[in-house]
Amino acid sequence: MSDLRLINRREFLKRTGQASGGLVLALSFTTACGPAGREPAGGGxxxxxxxxxxxxxNxxxxxxxxxxxxxxxxxxTCLPQVIADEMEADWDRIELIQALGDEKYGDQNTxxxxxxxxxxxxxxxxxxxxxxxxxxxxxxxxxxPAGECVARKHQVHHEPSGRSAGYGELVDAxxxxxxxTEAAFKSRDDYRYIGKPMDTIDGLAFTTGKASYGIDTVLPDMLYASIERCPAFGGTVASLDDTAALAVPGVTAVFRLPDPTTPLLFNIQGGVAVVxxxxxxxxxxxxxxxxxxxxGANGDHNSVTYREALQxxxxxxxxxVLTRGDVNAAFExxxxxHEAVYYAPYLSQAPMEPPxxxxxxxxxxxxxxxACTQNPQAAQDTVAQMLGLDKQQVRVNVTLLGGGFGRKSKPDFIAEAAWLARETQRPVKVTWTREDDIRHGYFHSVSAQFLKAGLDENGKATxxxxxxxxxxxxxxFDPNATGPGGFELDLGFLDNPYRFDSMQLETADAKAxxxxxxxxxxxxxxxxxxxxxxxxxxxxxxxxxxxxxxxxLLxxxxxxxxxxxxxxxxxxxxxxxxxPIDTGRISAVVEKVADMAGWGRVLPAGHGLGIAVHRSFLSTVGTVAQVSVDSSARIVVHEIWTAIDAGTTINPDRVTSQMEGAAIFGMSLALHGEITTREGGVVQGNYDTYPVVRMSEAPDAIHVHVMESTAPPGGVGEPGVPPVAPAIVNAYFAASGKRIRELPLRNAGLT
Amino acid sequence: MAIELTLNGEAISLEADPDMPLLWAIRDLAGLTGTKYGCGKALCGACNVHMDGQVVRSCVLPVSAAAGRQVTTIEGLTEDGDHPVQVAWRKLNVAQCGYCQSGQIMSAVALLERVPQPSDADIDAAMSGNICRCGTYTRIRKAIHEAAEDLS
Known part of the structure; x- marks a missing residue:
């Protein structure tokens, strides 16, 4: 009984804000024990x-x-598919409740x-x-005996006696x-929902404007804040005159926010808030x-000179960081x-809903x-530390996210709202403008990559x-970090699957x-x-x-x-x-996607096919792109084919949609995406200067194949992106004979 | 000043600075949050609404320009979400995060009123002002064709 917490409805609502009938038990999942609850005398x-x-x-x-x-x-959609399937719940009789940030759920960092x-x-x-x-x-x-009973579609049946009872009827007992704490899993053959293309659970809300995102939250008596931040990362306010701002009718206060900490972590990055x-x-x-x-110290950061330093x-x-044989001897x-340097710029996630x-x-x-947070427990931690509260005193309601792409796993914008709520003692909504989002985010790293291969007399790289x-x-997280390290090297670097007789992988320093x-x-x-x-x-x-x-090579x-x-x-x-890093599975993906694209077929003049395969987040994705270049040097991506081996998948339609979206996301960074800096500040500011792919540039079709597999599940949200840009660049080479080694392509004279 | 307009069929009066963009008047003053902020500069279409039947970018349109006009937001498109465009969107599971879809749907509805049987080129031309960062474009094309068939 030690981990059993019996709480009444009022207490439950207070803790979770989630409507629920009657008595509810909150249990630690791994240590749950004891009678699981009963309605006390009196209604409900x-x-x-x-x-x-x-x-x-009931x-x-x-x-x-x-x-x-x-x-x-x-x-x-996918999470209830798994739970409902295993518990034999009827899809039409489930109610999905978005959980608060709470350690009891285990990891919530999405x-x-x-x-x-x-x-x-x-x-x-x-x-x-x-x-x-x-x-x-x-x-x-x-x-x-329980062994004589089976659960089927929201009911338990006792076959020998022919008795059955619905789940609601069994609540009392x-x-x-x-x-x-543990139970045997269903056999794969008995799945009702897992592996099925169930409709998106929020479909009606999404198409009627009823879906509620972080930006849509409205509380009584709420104030609205907009924050001006230093153009350069780490900078501070030297002087502030807020007279004119305070004179604007409807402005209630101006606050200077706390200066950025070192390391910055997810804390407030300074600035001035108008409420x-x-x-x-x-x-x-x-x-x-x-x-x-x-x-401050980054006030002269310039991405042009920084690129030279990286090179x-x-x-x-x-x-x-990995050595197989003696590459230097092999090169001798x-x-x-053959040597090449590849370069890819800073990027911004730019989700449609800003923080x-x-x-x-x-x-x-x-x-x-x-808040629209990918990581509600990090929000609890960050806000608790800032306000001097216990983590449990920070209650985080997770709204829908209008895109995340990694941006919303950092709760700095939540800390801003919390700080202002304390200062004003009123509810406060902080809304980042698009310019705030593109100029003051957590940026995808700019990168330079050096590759060198030794070739034998037949031109084969060994x-x-x-x-x-x-x-x-x-x-x-560490101001002394000098360059690539730790988990970053897992990400498509140390796991190089190719069969070179000798191979060396190295890192080179770069200060942030x-x-x-x-x-x-x-x-x-x-x-x-x-x-x-x-x-x-x-x-x-x-x-x-x-x-x-x-x-x-595989x-x-x-x-x-x-x-x-x-x-x-x-x-x-x-x-x-x-x-495993299984070259057989990777090869199967290559074969499949090549087959889908009709690899080797005769193409229209000026067209090319390019192929790329990449394993990430435990899944392998192969992509073929068909591109052409028109007379005004505009690159056109006509079609994209994608095959993914993600092991066991839950919802093939959601996997397909992630691959479709990844193709567009990958195209955006291949064709357009680039953040540059001058005097420490980001030059771009909105979708005009930081363009992303629009409908007019979208391929005629994106074909997706999800490989049948009984292997444990791999990731799906991210693995579709990495092979897209190289597939396009490789297709461009096939079409034109010109090799491009930097992104975005518009910098190579292609738009 | 008081600005009078018809919002989703209802005559309302908003006490607003005449320069306030219609978007913020709809969201913060009228309290309808289905219309989204995405860029504030008429670049992304997340804020698209109909004014007298035409698609407008509410993020750059002063609320004063809506005085005396009929404004329809996603909430006012239908009672139950059963416009053929909305139905097609659900049938093809177009939405991923869903955030841009109010604006996408308002653009698509206006397109089909103007061009009942649009080609892919018509769709690309009419819909390229609407950004979807999740990349649902190929499904949007299919859904518009689906809705066009349903409407015919």
């Missing part, structure tokens, strides 16, 4: 919570708590394509233990039982601020060597948040040196001058761009078809283990036994 419905993810009401509704954030990847790949078993267990508890309840009330009666007045007041900035660093000797002995959050201080001294150089995400953070697929973006582009170069040097060359099916060559590889937190 009864419910039973076998674990923190499921609550069965009106027959199964409440499922979605503890992961929805940002378009479809987790609010990042790294982890929801299914890391939590499939946890979700299955949540459903299976609920199912077994209801079976046990039925067996107890019928006085029959279930409250007498100890919830099991007003509505969003527009806050923005108008902000325009009237007179601020002089001390731009210098990446072409000098690096630090080996080679018939010839936005509402905060209010509560009567009991806590703080309550509504040795490879790959050196990576970029300012590290680690710099956000902007806030660096995650963007969809993270370092896989530039590692795949350089890696897949260079492999394509090697195909032509060997005089081989790029697809055949890829397959040869070699016969084998399991790659980077640690065999000294690489400190962590495989996205999973063992290589469970999630």
């Amino acid at each position: 419905t009864v419910s039973v919570a076998p674990n923190v993810y499921v609550n069965v009401r 009106d027959g509704i199964v409440e499922i708590y979605c503890h992961r954030s929805e940002m378009g990847q479809g987790i609010r 990042d790294g394509s982890t929801s299914i790949r890391n939590q499939f078993d946890l979700l299955r267990n949540a459903g299976a233990t609920a199912r077994e508890m209801l079976i046990a309840a039925a067996a107890a009330s019928w006085d029959v 279930a409250t007498e039982l100890e919830p099991p 007003a009666d509505n969003t527009w007045v806050a923005q108008k007041g902000r325009e009237a601020l007179q601020i002089e900035w001390d731009r 210098e660093s990446v072409t000098a000797a690096g630090k080996p 002995a080679a018939d010839r060597v 936005a959050a509402v905060a209010r201080m509560t009567d009991d001294g806590g703080c309550e948040i509504w 040795s490879l040196l790959h050196r990576t150089c970029f300012p590290s995400i680690g710099s956000t 001058h902007l806030r660096i953070g995650w963007l969809r697929s993270v370092c896989n973006v530039f590692h795949a761009f350089a890696g897949c582009g260079f492999v394509d170069e090697l195909a032509y040097l060997a005089g081989e078809d790029p697809k055949d060359h890829l397959l040869k 070699g016969e099916p084998r399991m790659v283990d980077p640690s065999a060559d000294g690489g400190q590889y962590t495989n996205y937190g999973h063992s290589l036994d469970k999630h």
